[in-house]
Amino acid sequence: MKTGKSRNKTYNVKMSVMYDGSRFQGWQRLGNGKENETIQGILERCISDILEEEVMVIGSGRTDAGVHAYGQVANVHITKELDLNEFQNQINQSLPKEIQVYGLEYVANQFHSRYDATSKYYEYHIGIGEVESPFYRKQRLYVREELNLDLMRKAAEYLCGTHDFTGFSSTMKDGRNTVKTIYEIEIMKEKDQIIISYHGDGFLYNMVRILTGTLLEIGQGDRTPESILTIFEKGDRQYAGKTVEGKGLFLKKVVYI
Amino acid sequence: MKTGKSRNKTYNVKMSVMYDGSRFQGWQRLGNGKENETIQGILERCISDILEEEVMVIGSGRTDAGVHAYGQVANVHITKELDLNEFQNQINQSLPKEIQVYGLEYVANQFHSRYDATSKYYEYHIGIGEVESPFYRKQRLYVREELNLDLMRKAAEYLCGTHDFTGFSSTMKDGRNTVKTIYEIEIMKEKDQIIISYHGDGFLYNMVRILTGTLLEIGQGDRTPESILTIFEKGDRQYAGKTVEGKGLFLKKVVYI
Numbered sequence: 001m002k003t004g005k006s007r008n009k010t011y012n013v014k015m016s017v018m019y020d021g022s023r024f025q026g027w028q029r030l031g032n033g034k035e036n037e038t039i040q041g042i043l044e045r046c047i048s049d050i051l052e053e054e055v056m057v058i059g060s061g062r063t064d065a066g067v068h069a070y071g072q073v074a075n076v077h078i079t080k081e082l083d084l085n086e087f088q089n090q091i092n093q094s095l096p097k098e099i100q101v102y103g104l105e106y107v108a109n110q111f112h113s114r115y116d117a118t119s120k121y122y123e124y125h126i127g128i129g130e131v132e133s134p135f136y137r138k139q140r141l142y143v144r145e146e147l148n149l150d151l152m153r154k155a156a157e158y159l160c161g162t163h164d165f166t167g168f169s170s171t172m173k174d175g176r177n178t179v180k181t182i183y184e185i186e187i188m189k190e191k192d193q194i195i196i197s198y199h200g201d202g203f204l205y206n207m208v209r210i211l212t213g214t215l216l217e218i219g220q221g222d223r224t225p226e227s228i229l230t231i232f233e234k235g236d237r238q239y240a241g242k243t244v245e246g247k248g249l250f251l252k253k254v255v256y257i
Numbered sequence: 258m259k260t261g262k263s264r265n266k267t268y269n270v271k272m273s274v275m276y277d278g279s280r281f282q283g284w285q286r287l288g289n290g291k292e293n294e295t296i297q298g299i300l301e302r303c304i305s306d307i308l309e310e311e312v313m314v315i316g317s318g319r320t321d322a323g324v325h326a327y328g329q330v331a332n333v334h335i336t337k338e339l340d341l342n343e344f345q346n347q348i349n350q351s352l353p354k355e356i357q358v359y360g361l362e363y364v365a366n367q368f369h370s371r372y373d374a375t376s377k378y379y380e381y382h383i384g385i386g387e388v389e390s391p392f393y394r395k396q397r398l399y400v401r402e403e404l405n406l407d408l409m410r411k412a413a414e415y416l417c418g419t420h421d422f423t424g425f426s427s428t429m430k431d432g433r434n435t436v437k438t439i440y441e442i443e444i445m446k447e448k449d450q451i452i453i454s455y456h457g458d459g460f461l462y463n464m465v466r467i468l469t470g471t472l473l474e475i476g477q478g479d480r481t482p483e484s485i486l487t488i489f490e491k492g493d494r495q496y497a498g499k500t501v502e503g504k505g506l507f508l509k510k511v512v513y514i
Contacts, residue, residue, distance in 0.1 A: 020391040068392070092388065102388045131349065131359045134277040135325070135396065 010077045012111055013084065016103040017043070017059075017072040022138040022247065023098065027063045027072070039063070039099055043074065046094045050087075051078055060113045060120070060254040064206070066246035068139060071121075073254040075113045113254075119183065119201050121252040124212040124244070126194045133192055140193060141248035147194065147219035149187055155218045155225035156185035159211065167231040167240050168211055169204035178204060187215075197252070206243050214241030267334045270341065271364045274300070274316075274329040276356040279395040279504065284320045284329070296320070296356055300331065303351045307344075308335055317370045317377070317511040321463070323503035325396060328378075330511040332370045370511075376440065376458050378509040381469040381501070383451045390449055397450060398505035404451065404476035406444055412475045412482035413442035416468065424488040425468055425497050426461035435461060444472075454509070463500050471498030 017039065025037040035041040043057045060073045084104040092100050127133055127140040128147070162181040169178065182200040196215060198208055214231070217223045223241070231239045274296065282294040292298040300314045317330045341361040349357050384390055384397040385404070419438040426435065439457040453472060455465055471488070474480045480498070488496045 018388070018391050020394075097389065097394045098391045100388045100391055131275070131357045132354065134275050134355045134357055137277075137354045139392065 010079055010109065011081055012075055012077050012107050012109045013087075014073065014075045014103075014105050014107045014111060014113070015088075015101045017069060017074055017099065017101050019069050019072070019099040020139070021063060021066050021068045021098075024065065026065045026067065027059055027061075039069075039072075040074075042095065042099060043091075043101075046091060047076060047078075050090050050094065051080065053079060058113045060117045061203075061251075063249075063251055064209075064246045066138075067249045067251065069251040071253040072251050073113050073117070073256075075107065075111055077109075116256050117202075117254050118257050119199060119255040120203065121255075122198045122203065122208045123250045123252050124196045124198075124208060125248045125250065126196070126216070127192060128189075128194055129192050136193075138247055139250075141244055143216065143220075145220050147216070148221065149189060149194070149219065151221075151225055152187050152196075152215045152219040155215055155228050156187060158225060158228040159185055163232055164235060165204055165207055166235045167237055168207050168214070170206040170210070170237065170243065176204075180204065180207075185211075208249060209243045209246065210237075210240050212248070213244040216244065217241040267336055267366065268338055269332055269334050269364050269366050269368055270344075271330065271332045271360075271362050271368060271370070272345075272358045273360040274326060274331055274356065274358050276326050276329070277396070278320060278323050278325045278355075280355065281322065283322045283324065284316055284318075296326075296329075297331075299352065299356060300348075300358075303348060304333060304335075307347050307351065308337065310336060315370045317374045318460075318508075320506075320508055321466075321503045323395075324506045324508070325504075326508040328510040329508050330370050330374070330513075332364065332368055334366075373513050374459075374511050375514050376456060376512040377460065378512075379455045379460065379465045380507045380509050381453045381455075381465060382505045382507065383453070383473070384449060385446075385451055386449050393450075395504055398501055400473065400477075402477050404473070405478065406446060406451070406476065408478075408482055409444050409453075409472045409476040412472055412485050413444060415482060415485040416442055420489055421492060422461055422464055423492045424494055425464050425471070427463040427467070427494065427500065433461075437461065437464075442468075465506060466500045466503065467494075467497050469505075470501040473501065474498040 019039050024039055027039045029041040030038050035045055040057055040059060044055060047055050055076050055078060057074050057076050063069060088101060088104045125140040127136055127142040132142040160182045164179050166178045180200055180202050184199045186197040188195045196212055218225055276296050281296055284296045286298040287295050292302055297314055297316060301312055304312050312333050312335060314331050314333050320326060345358060345361045382397045384393055384399040389399040417439045421436050423435045437457055437459050441456045443454040445452045453469055475482055
């Protein structure tokens with residue numbers, strides 16, 4: 001390992017990460033020979049190999065197995081000052097094609113992808129229509145029944161705002177703050193899919209998947225929009241809808257202000 | 258096997274077929290234990306199993322290994338009159354998710370998917386931008402260099418019309434008619450892809466892939482739009498551009514009038 005000009009001088013590189021999460025065990029590094037099964041594990045191995053030094057890649061948050069990202073954000077502290085275009089090319093060439101980085105930039109040393117994130121956008125993609133598209137079978141949940149979008153939008157209004165989202169989370173009680181703010185939920189219908197877009201200051205474990213499962217049950221007429229109020233009131237996971245599969249979920253954008 | 262009301266009475270069913278061709282050896286049936294490696298082979302096995310009778314599935318034309326379809330058309334003669342909604346569901350449930358059929362309808366007995374096709378639409382999808390999208394790595398060719406679309410559109414004008422397309426084909430001289438008409442070539446730029454859409458009365462073996470390879474070389478400045486005229490004049494494959502990969506190609510629509 002080379003010694004920098006000034007001892008301990010490090011550079012903090014922020015990057016955006018896109019990935020098709022289909023064949024991975026989620027974002028978070030796993031040990032025991034599973035280094036190549038997670039996005040974080042692969043990025044760390046790949047950057048460490050290029051720089052010939054151990055690095056830690058800090059993500060804005062974990063994504064579950066099968067979940068995708070257009071704009072995950074991560075940062076990494078390195079000891080050499082590099083040309084970032086070249087560094088990006090090197091990383092992308094050594095990454096599997098399912099993971100690619102873009103928009104590398106130097107940021108202040110104290111920047112932290114997770115602590116400094118102020119809000120996040122997620123999207124959940126649902127294939128609709130008589131036949132399931134062969135092209136998105138690992139990137140959409142397919143729902144054959146007609147969905148009542150008006151009812152879903154009504155429920156989305158109840159969800160927006162600042163609430164204790166414990167009832168919409170699989171988190172164990174661990175003292176973490178379960179009060180979150182959802183700024184907006186948009187439900188958009190395209191030709192062969194429905195996209196539910198969530199913008200909030202933070203999301204609890206499994207929260208977007210449970211919100212989506214609950215909205216789908218409302219769209220299918222299996223529960224009312226007002227049942228949202230009961231879930232808030234009870235604060236208990238068992239009153240909410242089921243946790244839909246990770247494969248339809250995309251981390252779209254992380255905001256830092 | 259049941260005997261129909263009138264001996265030899267058959268019903269002709271037309272269907273549209275969508276497929277993600279990534280893991281298949283193309284449309285055309287292969288023997289020798291490779292029945293499950295082609296779209297036609299899988300469809301025939303699947304329909305034969307449902308009906309408990311041997312069937313032949315006639316496609317509008319072959320697609321190569323790795324090539325996809327939104328609207329391939331096929332027809333099959335069967336000896337039982339079935340509820341086609343139910344039949345479609347049975348077929349789709351037994352097909353792998355990469356292949357799905359839709360729009361089943363009874364047509365005249367003499368209808369033939371290949372002979373009766375009057376024109377076809379193909380699309381070739383090209384990923385662009387600094388980073389290759391992880392989501393379409395098996396459904397797009399990725400080209401990093403900037404493409405000059407004006408030059409490509411100029412060349413497309415030369416290609417449209419009725420010509421002998423021998424120079425744009427891998428076909429051996431087998432007496433088939435090599436004169437085809439291209440009605441329109443559209444070159445559309447979206448955020449992270451370029452789509453080249455072809456509409457013609459028929460296409461020779463590898464023709465869309467060679468046309469696309471030639472247009473890309475023009476867009477990259479490696480040949481001029483006027484080189485199209487030379488290829489027509491020489492009528493020789495070696496003057497055209499390279500055959501691009503099958504993975505970016507989609508059979509979009511087959512027209513019967």
